[in-house]
Amino acid sequence: MTNATAELSRRGFERLDLLLLTVEALDLNGGEAMLWATQQLGFSDLFPNRVELWKRRCHNPLRRSTRRGVVSGAETEALIRLLCAMADRLYPLLHQLLSSREPEALSQQRWDLLDQRLRDLVAERMNPRRGAVQRMLDPEQSRPLQKQLVLTLALAAGSGGVDRLRASLLDPTP
């Protein structure tokens, strides 16, 4: 098992925040649902309100209004557990998106909707001068990335998802 209080690298935190952004794109009330989930998971001390949660997420260097400093191991672990709880809640939707047994036209519409919402959120909150953000906004390049994000959320959901996701976020930068 990986260390549950390890601090994430810059790249790991970028991925974590991007996955949380994907949750918001999948769930229109994602912001409220996250706040509710932090209370349910017992993280009210770490994230007592929406602003505190937003401030931690702003440590992502790709954000427009990025914050300096390091997010503590406990806060990182809380964000990972929050993400996995949200992925678990959204699992039926993730399953629909990933299933090849769904009608193709319907599946395409679902992906188009996610694509539009996610690109809107990225354009609103991320720094468009960064190469990684430009790739997310490019319709040609964004689709494989979105598929990887949705698959990551699906594999992070469930009882064993936290350890798996934490290990992948602690990967070294290649």
Next chain:
Amino acid sequence: MLKLTYRYDQSAVRLVVEGLPDFSSDQGSGVIGILSTWRLQLVGAPELEGKREHLEALLLVVTAYSRHLLSGVARRFGAEQDPVSISPNATGHQLQLRSSQPGVEPLTIQLDDAELADLMRCLDALRLDANVQVAWPSPSLQPLARRDLSESIPAGRRFGAPLLGASALALVAVVAVMVPVQPPSAPPAAEQAVKEALTNAP
């Protein structure tokens, strides 16, 4: 003795395990300590069943494969002679199961991403279920090595920057060799210097 059965369901996958409590290990009457049989039903595939070793191999291989997929590394797990192997292909993931009985052809099952996630969730639920206290092999859930991660990066991106840097260095070296360098002027001989000094003297 009462046989216990536990079932783990997801949309496209159902895993059923049966067994008995292991009273010699002080396990409760509702806990499976000795696994007798297991069955796995995947939508659109024949029902699978086997020994405990097969379930352990399935758990290890699928967990490692999913762990690597989370890091963007899609590669085969399980060798040709292993009871279970999984590898990526154009349409998703190919699960191969080989019977321990001789003369039985391996069974190949095609999974899409959703079915793989369902299977992973069922295996996670079994592995972490407090009612099934079987000593499962613990899957490695560690950060990947830098070497493993670099395999997932296309060669163009992996070698592009070093190649560009080496080419620029070579170009600068060639230009530096080709540009003629002015030789340093020889210092005046000592005698000439003395004469010049005397003639210039007041």
